[in-house]
Amino acid sequence: MASTSELYDDLVDEWRKGTLLASCSAQLSWDEQTYLPPGGVSHRSEQLSLLAGMVHDRFTSPHLGELISELEQHGDLGEADGPRRANLREARRRYDRATKLPKKLVEEMSRVTSLAQHNWVEARKKSNFETFRPWLEKVVGLKREEAAALGNGSGVPYDALLDDYEPGAKTADVAGVFAGLRKDLVPLVQAIHNSKTKPNASILTRRYPKDAQRTFARAAASAIGFRFDEGRLDESAHPFCSGIGPGDCRLTTRYDERHFPGAFFGVLHEAGHGIYEQGLDRSAYGTPIGDAASLGVHESQSRMWENFVGRSRAFWTQFYPQAQTTFPEALNGVGADDFYAAVNDVRPSFIRVEADEVTYNLHIMIRFEMEQRLIAGDLKPAEVPAAWNAAYTASLGITPPDDAQGCLQDVHWSAGLLGYFPTYALGNMYAAQLFETARKALGDLDALFAKGDFTPLREWLNAHVHRYGRQFPPSRLVERITGQPLSHRPLVSHLKTKFEAIYRL
């Protein structure tokens, strides 16, 4: 009879191999988005489908199931909060999810989403929803199958998808906290709209040469602590961060010479994700708790560096002189305060990833509501463009002129990532709550940022968030650090303080 320690080591070893194999997929997916020649798309989808099936086999193997059961029944894995018990809890959670999904569905999802993403790139280029519609239908159909297969007793199929990205989160709870947030945001957006103070955002659409943007964004990512000896920055249609494995974390962005904030804040955002990946405990790599806690917590990190740091006045005290040197044509004669106001211009807009801090959350709520209806079957994929445009008109008062600026803007649905969007707004709320706590612990963060010193904040996040991986469920992790359950109030308080000053409300 095997000892607890032997069983546990066996479990961890199996898990590590599965993780290592999955990391090969991560690298192939990164390549697919960055450097794959168009002719290689079909072969890549075959590769990813094969790997997805093999990874699925490993994480659903009866041997793994036996190890988990055996440890649950007989193992003594130490304290309840400790990493060994957490590994077993997380292994059980993911094993159960994985064994509920038929291998055929997993392989089909991989194959379809690989092709769908390429079709999405083309459809978006041409703003042609019709060419993408059949792919969206396939993906939604598969996600509905997935939700049904996962079940989870709640009677809400969307819960099963959400739980994959935000363990433990429930659709109804998320809808509740979003409702509170919306209630406070709407009057703020209105007040800003009515203010006579108007930042001159047009300075951000002057010419910002691409190479200079790349150099400047890299320097900023490096300054806040993203390590380029263990990472990269490349280009892709949709920006992302992929933590391929220890020492290899890759960011992407896209450059628009006539829109400075897109790439710059995009890179800070992805670098925020990257700093989390680079801050994970390496010795836990490949174990069930070796990953980031959840997408919401991940997003809290990217949003914190993008908005709470990168869009702060103090940050530009340090960086604005460099910006003026790097972009003399665009910024000659522009004052730092005007630039700061411009990067904080609040106005309803079409593209989520370019939205301001205040209205951003409304973009998320639109997607969250549409996804629930798609999964419930109340909304057909063919109806998406009309529903999308109606929602933007109702919620933001603007109507997308075409689908490229409407329902084709995001990669997520083509990639099968339904249930993912709400984690962005959860991330904003986590970020505010964590930042409030960090400020209490570290004192005058603005004074540090103004000197270009981002190390104390990064190290605080390393110590309190990153290194624990998934040892605690996300809601618990945040409560443990901040002493409070998740609330929309710190975010609202941050937004009010900041934007009342900028807009003189």
Place this chain on the structure above:
Amino acid sequence: MASTSELYDDLVDEWRKGTLLASCSAQLSWDEQTYLPPGGVSHRSEQLSLLAGMVHDRFTSPHLGELISELEQHGDLGEADGPRRANLREARRRYDRATKLPKKLVEEMSRVTSLAQHNWVEARKKSNFETFRPWLEKVVGLKREEAAALGNGSGVPYDALLDDYEPGAKTADVAGVFAGLRKDLVPLVQAIHNSKTKPNASILTRRYPKDAQRTFARAAASAIGFRFDEGRLDESAHPFCSGIGPGDCRLTTRYDERHFPGAFFGVLHEAGHGIYEQGLDRSAYGTPIGDAASLGVHESQSRMWENFVGRSRAFWTQFYPQAQTTFPEALNGVGADDFYAAVNDVRPSFIRVEADEVTYNLHIMIRFEMEQRLIAGDLKPAEVPAAWNAAYTASLGITPPDDAQGCLQDVHWSAGLLGYFPTYALGNMYAAQLFETARKALGDLDALFAKGDFTPLREWLNAHVHRYGRQFPPSRLVERITGQPLSHRPLVSHLKTKFEAIYRL
């Protein structure tokens, strides 16, 4: 009882899955050489080691062995020369090779060579053999184990390694044909050395801006028929071509602003490999005969496009005006004949990949002889630098000033590719013999090249070489096309005709 057709389909299906999995390794290896951040090296080696073991498991599975035996005993797979019989023959050959290698050795080789290559890059940069020596010792040790495990009854361990790259080739036969070649080359090199005609090669070391080199080389690769919609060109320490899968073939090069031929002919060379990969029969992908025939035949294609086409007078009739426009600073006032002579400058040099057509083969013979001694155990890795320098002094009359320009110049040994070098010189001989035949079939190739028309040659190669993959063993393929067994005479004849004219011998 399964029918022949069921068994055969099962065999092909298994083989395809193994090939697809191996193609994931190919992509990860490409990335390792091009874009992997330094911090990710160790994780990448773990990934490659895992995949190598899994690929090995597939190609050595008892089920595969049974299918092969069953088909050999009972199957009627049609005519002897047909693709089905060839698939079975090739499956047997590779299954036997693979099952002789312990999985542990395969995984260890993958792990060690991944790390060794990174150590080689650093060692080469610093021209420090001592830091690379322990890795060379490990690799040679593992290759000796591999040769012993493979055995092959000939009593010559090197035969077993050579056969991996050039199926059916024997060390003694290769040594014989090399001896014939050397006998004819030495007086030619001597006559060129004594000639009063001296090309002015210094025009090639003027300033050739990197971006312009890249654009010009891409245009040339495209013109000879490499398809960039199904391929790429990137940079790496050692240039290579990797056919990752159908529709995805990747070339690399390295640029030196003060040395035009390095990148330009390097790209033509790799594009020649790429045109072969792109010309394989797609429907045979993943079957045992779906690959290129051998490394020697592969090299015949790269060498043909690099030297027989790219270094011909007719090629530059088409390309020289473009070269002058692209590199005005370097080529202003330089005549086309002088440029042609310069790119055909023959002189003993240190770096193989930059060597001229005539002396190139002597570089190969040095490596071929050293490898035999390393594998036989007659030469210790620690003795390599001294032996290398002595061989260059004896054979080419020049002594490398440091190991970066000596025994550290090639990636092959760090990658475990012992037995590979001789295929380069075999490739030169195959190229000459095939080109002679193509010229007979297609008429005045020079007239076509001078018009920039490379399609007839490429299509002839597609039809006679590429599309057959491994259906015929390499020596048989060449004999079938040319009507003659491999001989050094066509190469000697080509070199004499060309260089007697350039050097007015």
